[in-house]
C-alpha cells in the first residue's frame with residue numbers, strides 16, 4: 001500500500017498481518033499493532049521520545065543473561081506478570097486463586113526432603129520457622145502424592161544462588177504431599193529483598209519515587225499429573241511492604257499468617273526463644289502438569305554477594 005497519510009499506516013500493517021496462517025498469531029499481533037499505534041496517537045509521541053523508547057527496549061535485552069532477566073523484571077515492575085497470572089488461573093480470573101508469579105530464582109532438581117525435615121543445609125541467620133501446607137482440589141479434597149518445591153531467602157535476604165556463604169541448595173527442598181495432602185518442613189524465616197536497580201528497571205522506579213523491595217515470602221511450586229502446575233508465593237503478614245510490592249504480586253489469598261511465638265514450646269527441642277509457624281492452604285485446578293524452564297541453573301560464580309541497594313519510597317507531593 002502506498003501511504004497517503006498517517007491514517008493509512010495502521011490499516012497497511014494489519015492487512016500484512018492478515019496474511020499469516022496461524023489464527024492465534026493474527027489475533028495477538030493485530031491487537032498489539034492496534035494498541036501500539038493508538039498509544040503513539042494518544043501520547044503524540046515525539047521522534048526523540050520514540051528513539052529513547054527504542055534504546056530502552058534494546059537495553060532490556062542487552063542486560064539479560066543466564067543469571068539475570070531484565071525483561072522479566074520490568075514485566076513484573078509494570079504489573080504485566082501479575083495480570084497474566086491472574087487471567088490464567090482461578091478459572092481464568094473468575095474466582096480467587098492461590099497461583100502467583102514464578103519469579104527468577106527457581107532451580108530444578110532441589111533435594112528430595114522428608115516431611116518434617118529441615119531445609120537449612122548450612123548455618124543460616126534467621127529465626128526458626130515451622131511450615132505446614134495443604135494442597136486441595138477444587139472440591140476441597142486433599143491431593144496426595146503432589147510434588148511441592150519450596151525455596152526462599154535467608155534471614156539476610158539472599159537466595160543461596162546469590163550468596164557464596166550458603167551451601168548449594170540451602171533453603172530449597174522438594175516434598176511430597178501425604179494422604180491428607182499435606183507437607184511440612186523446618187527453615188529460617190525469610191526477609192524481604194530489593195530487586196536489582198542496575199538497568200532500566202532502576203530508572204523506572206527512581207522516576208516514580210518507588211522503592212524496590214519485595215515483601216518477605218516463601219515460594220511453592222506444586223506439580224502433579226492431571227493438575228495445572230501451580231507457582232505460588234506466601235507473603236509474610238508482618239511485612240511493612242505488602243501494599244507496595246515492587247512486583248505487584250501480593251493478593252489477599254497469599255498473605256500467610258506467620259505467627260510469632262515468644263517462649264512457647266517449639267516443635268523441635270533445640271529451639272528456644274523466638275520462633276515462627278506458618279500454615280497455608282493451596283487450591284490446584286485440573287489442567288496440564290508442566291514444569292517451567294528453570295530461570296537459573298546454579299550458583300553465581302565469584303565470592304561476593306550482590307550489593308543490595310534499597311530505594312526509599314517518596315511522597316509524590
Ligand SMILES: [Fe+2]
Nearest residue numbers: 103105217219
Ligand atoms: Fe522471591
